[in-house]
Amino acid sequence: MTVTIYKDEAANAIFVQDNNGAQFMNNLQVVMDDPSDTSLHIRDKSKDNYLFYAVPHDSVVDQAGNGYGVTALLACNALNALFSAAGGSDGVAPVITSSTSIALTAGDTLNYELVATGGVGYEWSNLPSGVTTVEGNVRKLIGGSGLSEGTYNITAKAINYFGEASETISLVVSSSPFSDTKSIKFVSGDYLGANASLLDGELGRSGNGSGASDAWTVSWWFKAPTHSNNNQTMFYFGDNDAANGGRIRMRFAGSLNSMRFQYGSDNNNISWASANDVLPSEQWKHVMMTYDGGTTGSSSGSLSNYYSRFRFFIDGSEVTSNGTFSQNNYGYTGGIDPDNLRIGREITGDSLKPNSYVDEVSVWDSDQSANISDIYNGGATHDLTLLNSAPAHYWHMGDEDTYPTLQDNVGSAHFVMYNMTAADIVTDAP
Numbered sequence: 001m002t003v004t005i006y007k008d009e010a011a012n013a014i015f016v017q018d019n020n021g022a023q024f025m026n027n028l029q030v031v032m033d034d035p036s037d038t039s040l041h042i043r044d045k046s047k048d049n050y051l052f053y054a055v056p057h058d059s060v061v062d063q064a065g066n067g068y069g070v071t072a073l074l075a076c077n078a079l080n081a082l083f084s085a086a087g088g089s090d091g092v093a094p095v096i097t098s099s100t101s102i103a104l105t106a107g108d109t110l111n112y113e114l115v116a117t118g119g120v121g122y123e124w125s126n127l128p129s130g131v132t133t134v135e136g137n138v139r140k141l142i143g144g145s146g147l148s149e150g151t152y153n154i155t156a157k158a159i160n161y162f163g164e165a166s167e168t169i170s171l172v173v174s175s176s177p178f179s180d181t182k183s184i185k186f187v188s189g190d191y192l193g194a195n196a197s198l199l200d201g202e203l204g205r206s207g208n209g210s211g212a213s214d215a216w217t218v219s220w221w222f223k224a225p226t227h228s229n230n231n232q233t234m235f236y237f238g239d240n241d242a243a244n245g246g247r248i249r250m251r252f253a254g255s256l257n258s259m260r261f262q263y264g265s266d267n268n269n270i271s272w273a274s275a276n277d278v279l280p281s282e283q284w285k286h287v288m289m290t291y292d293g294g295t296t297g298s299s300s301g302s303l304s305n306y307y308s309r310f311r312f313f314i315d316g317s318e319v320t321s322n323g324t325f326s327q328n329n330y331g332y333t334g335g336i337d338p339d340n341l342r343i344g345r346e347i348t349g350d351s352l353k354p355n356s357y358v359d360e361v362s363v364w365d366s367d368q369s370a371n372i373s374d375i376y377n378g379g380a381t382h383d384l385t386l387l388n389s390a391p392a393h394y395w396h397m398g399d400e401d402t403y404p405t406l407q408d409n410v411g412s413a414h415f416v417m418y419n420m421t422a423a424d425i426v427t428d429a430p
Contacts, residue, residue, distance in 0.1 A: 003042070003055055006063040006396040007082055013120050013160075014083060015063075016051070027160075030079045038072050040079075081159040093163025094118035096156065102171045110144035113137075116137035116158030116165060128171070136139065147173045178383040182398025183223070183359035184343075184406070185426045186352040189419045191345030192406065196237060196338035198413035202365040202392050203237045203248060203341075208295050208333040210307070215293035218248075219375055219391075220343075220361040221430045222287050224279045225351030234287075234352065236342045242266065246336040249346065251278060252288065254353065259323075261289065263296060263310065264332025270296055270306055274323040278314050284430040286376050288313040292367045297331020306331045311369050316376030318369075329337075359398070359429055360384075362391035383411060383428050398425040 004017040016023055040060060042052040057072035060079070068082075069075035098115035110131060114122060122138050128147055131154075134140040141154075152171040157164055183191065201264045217236060225232075230253040230362020242398040243266045259274040279285050290311045297306055304414045307325040311318060343358055345351040352358075362384050368375060374387055384391050393411040401407055403422035406415040417424065 001055070001059060003052055003060045004063060004065075005042075005060060005068075005079065005082075013118075018052070027162075028079075028083045030076045030083070032072060032076055035073050035331065040072055040076055042079075057084065066226045092118055092119070094158040094160050094165045096158050096165045100167050100169050102169060104147070104171060104173045105143055106149055106173055106176050107145055107149065108173070110141055110392075112141045112169075114139040114141075114156050114158070114169075117162050118162075119158035119165075121159040123159070125155040125157075126152075127154055128152045131171075138146040144171070144173070147271045149173050149175050160238075174370045175383075176400075178361065178381075179399055180381040180396065180426055180429045182396075182427055183221070183357045183400075183429050184397045184417070184420075185428070186344045186358070186420075187354040187423045189345075189351055190424065191351060191418050192343040192358075192415040193418055194408070194413045194415045196341035196413075198338075198411060199237065199341055199363060199393060200338040202363050204336050204338045205293075206335045207296065209293055211293045212366070213293060215291055215365070215367040215392075217288065217290045217310075217366065218250075218362070219286070219288040219364075219368075220379065221284055221359040222252070222279065223284045223357035223359075223428070224252055224257060224281050225254065225353045225356045226281045227355075229353055230255055230260075231343070231350040232352045232356065233344065233346045233350045234259075234358070236340060236346050237336070237338070238340060239265075239337045240339040240347060242347050245339070246332060246334045247340075248299075248336065252352070252356075257281060259287070259312065261310070261312070263291075264328075266299065266328070266333070268329045268332045268334070269327065270310070270331050271328075272307075272312065272320075272323050273326075274312065274319055278319055278322075284357075284359075285316050286313075286379070286430070288372060288375065290367045290369045292369075295333075297327070297329075297333045300330050303327060303330065313369075313372050313376070315379065318372075332401055343415070348402040357426070357428055359396075361395045361397060363393040364389070365392050379430070399430075401425065 008015050013112045029043045029045050031041045039054040040057050043050050057075040058067050066079040094116045096116045102112050130146045154169040156169050157166045203216050232252040234248040238247025249262045256276045257279050258276050261272040263270045292309050294309045312320045360381050394409045395406050404417040408414050
């Protein structure tokens with residue numbers, strides 16, 4: 001019979017293995033009946049019994065298969081020196097020496113090992129779902145890739161024959177670093193659709209504007225096509241009845257490289273057209289429009305007030321005054337029903353033309369005009385959820401998305417890609 005004995009340096013404990021299996025042991029001692037003997041007795045001091053009796057000294061080896069001495073006496077001395085340096089032999093309880101703080105990024109896998117001076121046995125409690133020990137090494141934790149952001153307190157315990165040590169291991173899961181490497185590419189007939197009712201609280205209204213509770217902000221990045229069609233819908237929210245129902249509609253006018261905005265119905269509305277060339281072809285531009293929630297129609301004498309409800313920004317700068325407001329029947333006093341939410345197409349047509357790109361779409365339930373510099377961020381896309389006033393809905397448009405669904409990273413209004421393929425999620429971003 002061969003007995004393998006060695007010290008696990010990380011655990012500072014003795015590992016003993018024979019034909020019956022393996023175990024961690026401390027507080028061991030080797031004795032001999034006579035210095036001239038060729039065999040050894042290996043004793044468990046804490047239990048006052050022999051683990052092995054009259055074992056040939058050359059049958060006791062380390063993990064590499066090497067003996068501990070050419071004679072039994074030399075092997076006895078070498079083994080006792082090894083045992084005396086392991087935890088527990090001096091009558092002291094273990095001490096946990098590994099870090100009690102673990103930092104993990106959401107989506108990554110945990111790889112942590114508990115280390116304790118004098119530890120023999122190890123226990124865990126309060127392990128989060130998906131975190132487990134490694135088979136054959138109870139000191140090691142793996143898993144955790146499915147954990148949400150937050151702090152998880154895990155209890156770790158190291159034990160030997162003279163006591164135990166317990167520590168709280170703080171596992172802090174943080175959000176993934178922001179990455180914007182993708183966008184959505186459109187061709188004629190492509191569009192994105194989501195459940196508009198999930199944005200009724202942000203973009204809908206029941207009457208002629210009640211104030212701040214009806215305010216909103218919509219923001220996105222847009223790369224314009226070269227196509228000259230003037231009725232390319234970038235953003236649409238509102239009624240199924242395009243002629244009579246209320247809606248929020250933003251279009252790209254290809255022949256002029258400008259924006260066209262309409263609030264209301266075809267018969268009653270407030271409209272705005274930007275100056276030419278604010279959205280030059282094949283260039284990424286940040287677009288943001290805001291509504292302060294106030295009244296938007298019924299009196300010819302109040303048109304300037306109605307117009308002032310809306311503001312427009314390109315690349316962080318306001319362009320409202322450089323455009324032209326107009327109206328039908330002194331504006332719009334009706335509601336905005338949550339029948340449709342679309343990007344790239346209206347109800348039945350007016351779609352974006354080939355080589356149009358959209359990225360980083362966000363919606364607030366408030367007027368964010370005062371925060372345009374934070375949102376635009378000097379032209380560098382960033383995680384808008386970290387703003388003091390975070391959006392109510394936020395779509396990365398490709399990053400961390402899987403066709404055909406584009407995740408709403410704050411709410412649950414996920415976009416679906418219609419008439420599109422996975423190849424329309426492209427590596428082209430601001």
